[in-house]
Amino acid sequence: MFTGIIENLGIVTNLQTELDNLHVTIKSDLASELKIDQSVAHNGVCLTVVNINNDTYTVTAIKETLDKTNLKSLKVNDLVNLERAMKLGDRLDGHIVQGHVDQTAKCINIEETSGSWLFTFSYNQDLNNITIEKGSITVNGTSLTVVNSKRNEFSVAIIPYTYQHTNFKHFKIGDEINLEFDVLGKYVKRLLEFNIN
Known part of the structure; x- marks a missing residue:
């Protein structure tokens, strides 16, 4: 974990x-x-x-x-x-991440804003993974908050500390990255599928 x-x-x-x-x-x-x-x-x-x-x-x-x-x-x-891995009793500063990547995505836009960066990623929607606005997402292992959530794409805003201390500073448009979707969202989605069937 x-x-x-x-x-x-x-x-x-x-x-x-x-x-x-x-x-x-x-x-x-x-x-x-x-x-x-x-x-x-x-x-x-x-x-x-x-x-x-x-x-x-x-x-x-x-x-x-x-x-x-x-x-x-x-x-x-x-x-x-x-x-x-987490130590029991430590603060949970990010969100619950299992280390089990769900799929990859492509970086489709990088925008430098006033003091931060906005990265946009697109992913294959056929695998039925979802994001929600202000929900959690893990990009290359980094816990982030979703902005501009769409059916098969989303963005994340990167602060200077994260930019400097992760491999985000080396991302280019077209790069493939790893995604782990929020585990709580995956369970809710699966439960709803059972209820529909």
């Missing part, structure tokens, strides 16, 4: 394919605090630490994960948003 509050930016230092799996090695200030078998969110994707070596650690993404996320597009030197 995560909160969507990014702790650190990691740098991809190595990518190794083994059968359908991708082993990703990350350089991060967090590496010395991690342990084998610990969960860490990478651009919002919960992955298990399988190796630690000084200031780097390795996680493995399986085919299911690669098919549904932007991790398949990682390159050496890419920056990745990192968050360790």
Whole structure:
């Protein structure tokens, strides 16, 4: 379980394919605090630490994960948003994030405003995920508030702190990003589907 509050930016230092799996090695200030078998969110994707070596650690993404996320597009030197799992008793500063990406989206507009940035994303509506105005959304692991909610697109406003401390500052129009929709909204939607059928 995560909160969507990014702790650190990691740098991809190595990518190794083994059968359908991708082993990703990350350089991060967090590496010395991690342990084998610990969960860490990478651009919002919960992955298990399988190796630690000084200031780097390795996680493995399986085919299911690669098919549904932007991790398949990682390159050496890419920056990745990192968050360790919540500790019980800590404040929940973002929202409840599972680290299970629902689908990817494309960045379709970036607008610099007076003191902030407005990013707009479009996603495949056929997967029946929804956003609501002022609801929660996780973009590349970052807990954000939805603005301009539409059937298959939405925007988020990014403050300077978030811009500087996440990989948002490297987004370009056309980039693929990971989305995790609000878990409470997903349960309500599923319950309504059962009631209709």
